[in-house]
Structures are given as structure tokens and as C-alpha cells.
Amino acid sequence: MRALPPKFNNWFATKGWSIHPHQQAMLDRADAPALLLIAPTGGGKTLSGFLPTLLDLAEGGHEGMHTLYISPLKALAADIKRNLTTPVKEMHLPITIDERTGDTPQSRRKRQRADPPNIFLTTPESLALLVSYPDAAHMFKNLKRVVIDEIHALAESKRGDQMMLALARLQTLCPALKRVGLSATVEDPAAIAHYMARHPDPCEVLLADPGPAPDISMLTTTEAPPWSGGGAAYAIPAVLDQIRQHKTTLIFHNTRAQAEIFFHNLWLANDDHLPIGIHHGSLDRTQRERVEAAMVRGDLRAIVCTGSLDLGIDWGDVDLVIQIGAPKNVKRLVQRIGRANHRYNAPSKALLVPANRFEVVECVAALEAVLEGALDGEPRGPGPRDVLCQHILIAAAAGPFDADALYREVTSAGAYAALSRPDFDACLDFAATGGYALRAYDRWQRLLQRPDGLWQLRDPRAAQRIRMNIGTIQDTDTLKVRMRRNRGGKPLGEIEEGFAASLTPGDTFLIGGQIVKYEGLREMTVEVSRDSAKKPKIATFMGTKFATSTQLSARVQQMFTAPSWPELPDHTAQWLHLQREVSELPQPGRLLIESFPHDGRAQTVIYGFAGRNGMQTLGLLLTKRMEELGLHPLGFVSTDYATLIWGLDPITDPAPLFDLGALQDGLDTWLAGNAVMKRTFRASATIAGLIERNTPSARKSGRQATFSSDILYDTLLRYDPDHLMLEITREEALRGLVDFGRIEEMITRIDGRIDHRVLPRVTPLAAPLFLEMGRVPVKGQAEERLLAEEAARLMEASGLAQITPPPSDKPHWRAKP
Template sequence: MSALPPSLSDWFAAQGWQLHPHQQAMLARAAARSTLLIAPTGGGKTLAGFLPSLAELGAAPKAGLHTLYISPLKALAADIRRNLRRPVEGAGLAIRIEDRTGDTTYTQRRRQRADPPHILLTTPESLALLLSYEDAPRVFAGLQRVVVDEIHALAESKRGDQLMLALARLEALAPGLRRVGLSATVEDPPALARFLAPGTEVLEADPGPDPDIRMLLTEAAPPWAGGGGRYAIPAILDAVRRHRTTLIFHNTRAQAEIFFRDLWLANTDDLPIGIHHGSLSREARERVEQAMTEGRLRAVVCTGTLDLGIDWGDVDLVIQVGAPKNVKRLVQRIGRANHRYNAPSKALLVPANRWEVVECHAALQAVRARALDGEPRGPGPRDVLCQHILATACAGPFEAAALYDEVTSAGPYTGLSRAEFDACLDFAATGGYALRAYDRWQRLMLRDGRWQLRDPRAAAVIRQNLGTIIGTETLKVRLRGRMGGAPLGEVEEGFAATLTQGDTFLIGGEVVRYEGLNELTVEVTRQPGREPKVAVFGGTKFATSTQLSDRILDLLQQDRWPDLPDHTARWLALQREVSALPRPDRLLCESFPHEGREHLCIYGFAGRNAQQTLGLLVTKRMEETGLAPLGFVCTDYATLIWGLEPVLDIGPLFDIAALRAGLETWLAGNAVMKRTFRDVAIIAGLIERQHQGRRKSGRQATFSSDILYDTLRRFDPDHLMLQITRDAAMRGMVDFGRIEERLAAVAGRIELRRLRSVTPLAAPLLLEPGRIPVQGAGRERLAEAAAARLMAAAGLG
């Protein structure tokens, strides 16, 4: 067991701090090869991860890198640096602590490689870059421990796979390296432990008291459709007034911007309120973080950028606006309030519309039952592996067998076959069968049994394109000025393309006027008082998890709903009276006429992506059977289709073999596949995001990826990139697996109710935005009918 240096123990005592049992346990396990600590938010888990390192460095400080801390967020790394320096400096320990992220200057990065600190705080992307340099063996030779914070968040994306490959590389450079994973919200601890490393020990702390969480009661009922929670602003402001500091979470950046502006207009008391999301400039985010640290803000409107571990002890209330979609995410956000051990977190849920009242209630039940959700992880993605192979070559020659052994020691890649690895190596070396004739993809060559870069100058381009965060292409937004104005943030390239000079939009809570595009920068001036457009920001749009959807279906089976507001309980009761409520063991479909069109509503409860795919596939089946569909719209729980003919026989529309065949046909030339291919190709290194320091525009990257996609489909349909694309599309945007699971669960029990008019549960879908038209026989019939009426009016009938 490691013992804390006396000076550090004395400093803790002077602060009135006493180590928690799980912190003592981490000290006792200092020599363990790999440990996953699960502790509640505010339980000091980050300090627990560092205690063995502080004990070792305090007892025998040595020059060089001892501990590497990896965070999913740059802001979290900076926050940890501030918090960790306090005990280190207070105890007078000679320990250098620095952070290294995309915001670190070039000079600082060079110095850190030449003279590493004892503790380096970084992100997966910066670590991948560090490992790609020739001096990586020297930089990491003395590394003793890696601490991975918020590992559950990393495990849900390709960033986690990239990180696990990097840790396998580190293990080769520093044998005997010890790993520590830290997380507050884990639905399957053994699975997360295997992800971190085979043989990882799991240490679970006392989970602490249940959170104080409920739905916010408002005078006005939520609207029938839409999002944003504007109706609840008076009640939210009242809650902000009654608490020291409130975090107000939203699921999307655009909703956060709209809500912040509406909140500010209603803020007649001039309460200091800020906004924080990933599309704002670093300077804007840091100003808000500093103001929060100093206790100068009463509330912050935010998104997922503040989901994770920034320690603001004065936050005593969390408000989630909009259904959380995922119980684990909700628990993580709730934990931002009362960020102290054994203090209950206080949170309010604000449903954005009537249906979300039901979803929020189901989420509350899950939180109280400590039932977290999560989808099982698939095998490590091969596009990430291709990038890792190229990055490894940047650092120097390697043997294929040794790299294969290294890669398969990483948790996500333990099941990778040698044939799969060799296919990735062949792609990294030549681009694959259809592309090997082109010099630009001839990147690796075999010499004396070792693979190396064919042209050492390629290393700079490969390093510029490392990383797995793709998202939507964005453009920087700056205030116009002679010397280059202050940065405000970024907006999606597609949104910028719609702007003409004089248009106004919201960013960072400000209304700005579009003045022009200078290279890849949107130049603006401040324009208060104008009614703005809503800017489009990158960021994830969540789908309701499978487990939460199942809980909602179970809730609908109750005879009565005494815990729901009267307006929602009456709505559900009326649905049961005029039709039926969806059930877990069958698929409810409703058919009814409305405003001269026939409608079909399918209550699939499969999440937005899967419901949209279902709409595309069912309308295709309807087109094939002469039902003349015209369009559809979807939510997380249902798909509403309208057309010219009533659906009287539902069975043929859900023939699984026909749906699969339709999916294959649809995917072949679909924009979803092209978009997915572009993302996969960028990660794998087939397409460059940046070249010689200049970023390509999204249109340039899309143009080249579309050409490549069409070429490979024609000449090499089994190309590795197409295989990876299909796998990624099926799991992501298409989510066909959830449709298959739902149809398997109902086992042919598909109930069609033919009704005379729209039903209570279907009515809100008629108000949903995002309608998708169907081009086919229905549109042709409408055009022919319109032409006939026109000719008749002209006397030509």
C-alpha cells in the first residue's frame, strides 16, 4: 500500500478533509495492473485516481512523465489541473502538473515533449498525436500510470476505441504500466472493465443517497409538439431565484441558444446567466467557466459540454429541459448538483411537450430504481484501426505480427482476426484493390520485414488528420474588425450557405448580422434587437434508449396514472377509449382519414433514427403495393405516413424479408451511406480533412468522397471501406437493428385499428416539423389531377 507524504496528509487534515473508503482502497491497490473505480459524482473519484501517483511522486520524485490523465473534455482537463494543483502546492510537493489539448500553444507542446511534466493532463486526440512522433519511446519510457476519467463517456464512441489502441501502444513503450478507469455512471461494470483492459478489477464505492428529482410543475401545460421548453420559463426563473447556482441542460445546441435568448428576455431581475456549448469559441467557454468558478453566475444554459466532471460545488440545482432520452445521461447531469459526497443531488425535469411528460416520468422511475441503460458495444471499428496503423508508421517502422499482438491486447480489439488486421494493413499501405494504382494512397512499404512510410513527408499530413471526431463541417464565426475580430464560435457550413448579407442569427446568446464570408470564416457584427434566424450547430441528436422505451411501454399498461399530471393522464385515457395504447408484446398501427388524406400511424418505440428508417422502408412497400404514399414524419415513438389510399391489410408492409431487401436497395445509392462513407473514409485516412495546414471545406471533402464511393461501388464492391460503411450505417443513422428487435419481440402480432378520425396519440405527430416527402405514384396522381382541374377551368377538359 502506498502512503501519502506527511506534508500532504497534514494539508488534508488542515482542510478538515478525510479520505473516503474508496480513496483509501485506491491507495491500497496502487500496484494493481488495472482498476475501474465506480463512485458517485462528488465522491472525489478523480482525486482517488491520482492519490497513488501523489504518494509515489511525493516519496521519490523523479524527472520525466509519471502519470498521464486522459479526459474526454478539454475543459475538464483544465479544471482538474486547477483542482490538483491546490493540494500539491498546499503540501509543498515538487510535482509539475500541466495540460495538453488542442488549445495548448505550439511552443508549450514542443517544450512538453522535450521536458515532460510529472503529471500530464490530456485528451485522446492529443495522446494519439504524441504517440505518432519518433521521440514517443523517450517521452513515455518512465510512464507509471494512466488515469482515464469519465471512461463510460469515451466507451460510447470511437474516441474510446482510439484511446484503447493508444494505451496498448503505451504498454509496449512502458511495460508494467498501470491503468485506472474512473466513472460515476456505469450500467455494466464488467463490460466496461473488459474495455479498459482484460483482467481489470472493479471497485465500487458507496453510491450515496438517492437524488431529489421531480418534474417541474407549471401553470401552463406543455405544448402538444416541438421542443425548447419556452412555456416553462417563468417557473424556471423562479427556481433559479431560489437557488445559488443552477445548470439548465438542453439536448441540442440550437435549443440552448433559443432558450437562452428567451430566458434573458424574461429575466427582468437581471440575474447573471451564461451560456455554454461546444460550438462557442474557447474564449467564450472559458469566460463562463471562470465566472462559475468565482461564483458570479446564478445559472448557465448548457449542453453536453458540462455533462462531465467539472467541479462546481456551488451548483445546487440541475434543470433538464426536454426528455433526457437516456437514463445514464440524466444521472450524469443530475450529479452536477451538490457536487459533494453523500449529499443528495437536486434536479428538475421539464418536458418540452405533452409526450415528453410520459417519457420524463419513465426516466424518473428508472433513476429511482437505479436502472441505467446502455447499448452493448460492438467490436472495435476498423476505420479507427486503419488510422492507428498509419499513426504508428509515423513514429517509425514496425513489424506486422508485433503490431497485431499489440492491437489485440486492447479491449475493443481482442476478437480481431489476423485476416481482418491484414486487410486494414493492406488498406493503410495501398488503399485497397481498386485504389492501389494511385500514388496518393501508396503510403506504406515493406522493407527488411518491417512496414514504414513510403515518403517520410506524409507523416505531417497524417498527423494533421488524426482523430475520430467528425461531426458536421463548421465555419468559424468572428466579429468583423480590421485586425480580425473576436471569435464567437462556429456554425454549420450548410447554415452559412443560406445566409445573405444583412441576415441575423443567434450565437452565444447574441444576435449578430451576417456581413460576409472571408475564406472559411463567417464575419458578423452585433445587431441587438433584431428577430434572428436560428443557427444550426453540430452536436448529437439523441434517440430514446431501448431500455427507456421499454419502460415507457410498461408505464402505458397501467390502469390509471396518478403520478402524471391530469392533462396527460386524461390524454392517455382518451387514447385507450377511442383506440388502444401501445403494448410491449404487439405493434399497434392506426389507419384513419384526415383532411383529404389517408394516414397510417405506426407506434414502433424504436428511437428516432429507426422510426425514420421504418418510414422510408414502409413507404417503399406501400409504393410497391399501390397505396400511393405522399410523405411521413417521425418521433422517437411513432411514424406517421400519409397518402392517397387507406391501409386495410398491414401484414405485407412488415414482411421482414421484404423490408431487408428494400433496405439493401435503398442503402445502395442513399445519401446516408455516402455521408457515412465520408466519415469512415476521413477517420481511416482515405480522405484528408486538412492538407499542409489548410482545412478543406465540407463541400470539397464531400465531392471527393462521393466520387470515391461511386468508384468503389462500381469496381470494388467488397472494398474494406464499403464494408465498414455498411456496418456503421446499420448501427448509426439507420439503426435497422432496433426495427428487427421490435418485430422479433411482437412475433407477428401486428394490430391495425381502422378509425374514423385522428386519434389522441397520433394528433401531435401532425404538428411535428421535419416532414419527409415521398416521390412516387401518389405525387404523379396529384399532379395529373391538378392538371385536369386546370384544363377544365380553361375549358379544355
């Protein structure tokens, strides 16, 4: 056992602390090639990761960088720097600490590369940029350890894939490099361990005492939740009452727009004038930092927020977390719960507020999963090739490389361990020439192979352009919002370009919790003034629209098998009992389809539980199949659990609609010319380096980038349909926006077991679907038939139907002489 030096023991004693067992285990296993620590929030994970570093550096003598810390959030890196500086100063340790993010001034960046600190804190994007420089070997030459915080969050995104490729490069530069991963919420420790270790090296998993179970329940309200919607305005009085009873409350929302709406409604009802703030990624950085500082000081009683506060930042004395809307994902809920009572062995307190009636069921299912410790997560696919293409360009920017060596390096990253050499060579060819259809254009001729076999940049000046476009985050094009003044007023944040285009002078919208009036657009900035309106338009922030996980959906269906639901509120239990009386409830392993007339149309509801994107895609594909079968669909609407289709003809036999081969064919046809593919192509082509968003002269506008990517997409589709970027685009569309995998999983799960109920009227479970926003019309034969029928009715009503039309070979009008 490695003992703490007296200086450290004394420091722990002055804090009233003692070393936790998992912290001692991290010290004892510090020489392992890779370690994954899973410890509860407040369990001292960060100190666990840094203790071996602090002990190594305490005696001095280490030149340059010893430990690299990577976090998914810039704010988290800054927070860790503050927390680390305290013991270093109080113990007078000879340790230098610095951070680098997108906000770091250029002068400090140059100094860091020339004279790196002992502990260096950064993000995946900044790390990728650093390994692109020829002097990366100098900067990292003495690196001993890398600590990856909140690794579960990075493992679910392309940012994590880029980070692991950069680590593979560092491992080549520093073969003895030790890796440490830290997380509180990992559903499959073995999978994360495989992901973070250098393949095929092992990774040890250390599990800390999980601590007490969280104090988590559903918020009791006097008013029942509505049938549909996501605002949860009905719960405002109860939420305010909870804020009064606690020191600091975090109120989480799933989207930025919902957070703005809720904050506005909360403020209108805040008769006690409690100090309440709002925090999300579209707000101006100065405003976010002001809220963060107020949280640390304990000046705020509540903060309405989104995923911007999901991760391990220890802000102030938070003693309650409220989740508005169903969490959609158990792991995310656990992460958010952990923000309350951020102390070891102190139970976190959280309340769930369902936004509508169905979400009551989902919230109860999520509560049960949390108490059982059953986390969810979708299995990871292979490493995305658009990220690999960018990494090849990054490697070239750093200097000449050998393709064989780079292939070995790339396949040492867990997500790319199974990458075939032909697939690697295809990415290399794309990075070098743009691929078959584009190799004739100089702008995509970026790499050349030298006589000695090494690859290098064709033009060394291209390195600057490559570095300017490093990253995998594809944010929606936004415009700055400022208060209107003669010389530029106070910045408020950003709104989406599409939303800004819809505004006319005098329109009002919400941003930063206040209502503003649109005055005009000046030099690509939206100028606004304050407005006293009560009902504004809402800024359409993209944020993230989560889909309910496969595991949580399965739990909901399992709940439906129970004879009764004492754990549910009476209004929701009665709703489900009524559904069982008039129809039935969806069952695990089966597909419930209901057909009934309503509003003069044939209605069909499919309870597929495939997540929002999957059910939306299912609606598109089923209406296409119905068109082919002459069933005249008119439109559809989808939620996480069901799709409602309305049309002119009732469905008598739904089985042919769910032929997987036919759906696959329909998907291929639909995708080929669909905007989803062009949107996905634009994102992947930007990551892969085919499209440059940033140039030395200026950043392209969203419209310019879309125009150029659309032309490229159409060109490749016509002249090179097997082009690598089109393959990548299809993979990404199926995995993301379309989520066809969830449909395949659903069809495999039901295996032809379809329960079709033909009913006389709308059922209780279907009723909320008729109140959903976002209905999608279907343009097809049904529209033509409706027009013909309407024309016939008008003719009949006006008596024109009795008039015999003139013979077709004779003119029935005559020009005036």
C-alpha cells in the same frame, strides 16, 4: 492497509477531510493491473485515482513521467491540473504537472516530449499524436500508471477506441503499466472493465457507497406543455422562479440550437436582470472561458448549456440542475444531475421540464429509472475498423513495425480482442495501398514491406500528413462569426457552412445569446452586426440529436399497461385515458398501428418506439414497400416513438410491410445510392486516412472534401464493390445514422403480433405527429396520380372535359401561312 504518510494526514486534517473507504481501497489495490472505480459525483474520484501517484512521488527521485491522465474534455484536463496543483503546493511535494491539448503552444509541446512532467494530463487525440513520434519510447519510458477519467463517456465513441489502441501501444513500451478507470455512471461495470483492461488480463471493479438518492422531480408549471416542439418556452416563468430561489443553476439542453433559443427567451423574460450565461461547443473559446471563470467566481445565477458541461468539471457552487426536454437516456440524466451539490453524501437536486405532452410520460419514466438506479446503454459492437486503419498509419509514423507484433498488440485492446487476422490484414493492405481499386495511384501507396519483413512508410515525409489528420471527431464544417469592423471584430463563435450559405444580407440569427444581423462573408468569416430584432433566424448547430434509449422506450411502454397514472399530471393522464377509449395504447411485445382518414388522405401511424433514427429509417423503408405494393404513399414524419405515413390508399393489411427480409432488401437498395451512405463514407474514409482534411498547405473546405469523397465513393461502388471502405461504411451507417438494428430489434420483439386499428378519425396519441416539423415527401406514383386527378378536376370545372380531343393521327393545330 497502506497508511497515509503524516504529511498527507495533516493536509487532510487542515481541510477537515478524512479518507473515504473507496479512496483507501484504491491505495490498497494500487498494484492491480487494472482497476475500475465507480463512485458518485462529488465522491473524490479524481483524488482516488491520483493518491497512489502522489504517495509514490512524494519522496522524489522519479525521473520523467509517472502517471498519464486522459480525459474526454480539454477543459476537464485543465480543471484537474488546477485541483492537483493545490495539494502539491500546499504539501511542498517535488512533483511536476503539465497538460497537453489541442490548445497547447508548440514550444511547450516540444519541451514536454524532451523532458516530460511527473503527471501528464491529456486527451485521446493528443495521446494518439504522441505515440506517433519515434521518440515516444523515450517520453513514456518511466510511465507507471494511466488514469482514465469519465471512462463511460469515452467507451461509447470512436475516441475511446482510438485511446485504447494507443494504450495498447504504451503497454508494449511499458509492460508493467497499471490502468485505472474512473466513472460515476456505468450501467454494465463488467463490460467497461473488459473494455479498459489489457486483454486477457482481469480488471477489478471497486464500487463506492452510492450516497443519498437524488432530489429529483418534474418542474410544476401553471401552463401545460404544448402538443409538440422542443423549446419549452411555456416553462420560462417557472424556470426563472427557480433561478431566483437558488445560488447557481445549470439549465441543460439536448442541442445547441435549443439552448440558444431558450437562452434568448429567458433573457427577454429576465426582468430582474439576473446574471445568466450560455455555454456550448459552438461558441468562441474566449467566450466559453469567460463564462467558466464567472461560474467559478460565483458571478452567474444560471448557465444555459449543453453536453459541454456534462462531465466532471467542478464549476462553482451549483445547487440546482434543470433538464429541458426529455433526457432520452437515463445515464446522461444521472451525469447531469451530479453537477448539482458536487459534494460527497450531499443529495443532488434536479428538475425535469418536458418540452411537449409526450415528453411528460418519458420524463416520469426517466425519473423512476433514476430512483431505481437502473441505468441504460446500448451493447458495444466490435472495434471499428476505420479507427484501426488510422492506428496502423500512426504505428508506421512512429517507425518500422512487425505485422504479427502489431496484431497481437491491437487484439490486446478489449474492443478489438475478437478481431480476426484476415480482417487485420485487410486493414493493413488498405493502409499500405488503398485497396484493389486504388493501388495503381501513388497517393495511396503509403507503406512498403522491407526484405526483413518489417513494414515502414514508403516516404518518410508522409508522417507529417498522418499526424495532421489524427483524430476521430468528424465535426460539421463551420465558419467563424465575427462582429464587423475594419480590422476584424470580436469573435462570437461558429455556425454551420450550410446555414451560412442560406443567409442573405440583413438576415438575423442567434449566436451566444444575442441577435446579430448578417452583413456578408469576408475571407471565409461571417461578418455580423448587432440587431434589435425580436424574432431571429436560428443558427443550425449540429450538436447531438439524441435518440431515446431502448430501455427508456421499454419503460414508457410498460407505463401504458397501468390502469391509471396518478404520477402523471392530470392533462397528460386524461390524454392517455382518451387514447385508450378511442383506440388503445401501445403494449410491450406488440406493435400498434392505427389507420384513419384525415385531410382527404389515408393516414397510418406505426408506434415502433425504435428511436428517432430508427423510426426515420422505418418511414423510408415502409413508404418504399408501399410503393412496391401500389399503395401510393405521399410522405411521412417520425419521432422517437412513432412514424406517421400519409398517402392516397388506406392500408388494409400491414403485416406484409413488416417482412424483415423485404425491409432488408429495401434497405440495401436505398443505401446504395443514398446521401446517407456518401456522408458516412466521407466520415469513415477521413478517419481511415483515405481522405486528408488537413495538408501542409491548407485545410480542405467542406465542399472540396465532399466532392473528392463522392468521386471516390462512386468509383469504388462501380469498380470495387467489396472494397474495405464500403464494408466499413455500411457497418457505420447501419449502426449510426440509419440505426437499422433498432428496427430489427423491434420486429423481433413483436414477432408478428400486430394490433391494427382502423378508426374514423385522428387519435389523441397520433395528434402531436401532425404538428411535427421535418415532414419527408415521397416522390413516386402517387404524385403522378394526383397530377392526373387534379387535371381531370380542372377539366371538369372549366367545361373542357366535354370537348372531344382530336384524333391522334391528325394535327390539331395549324401554323399560320
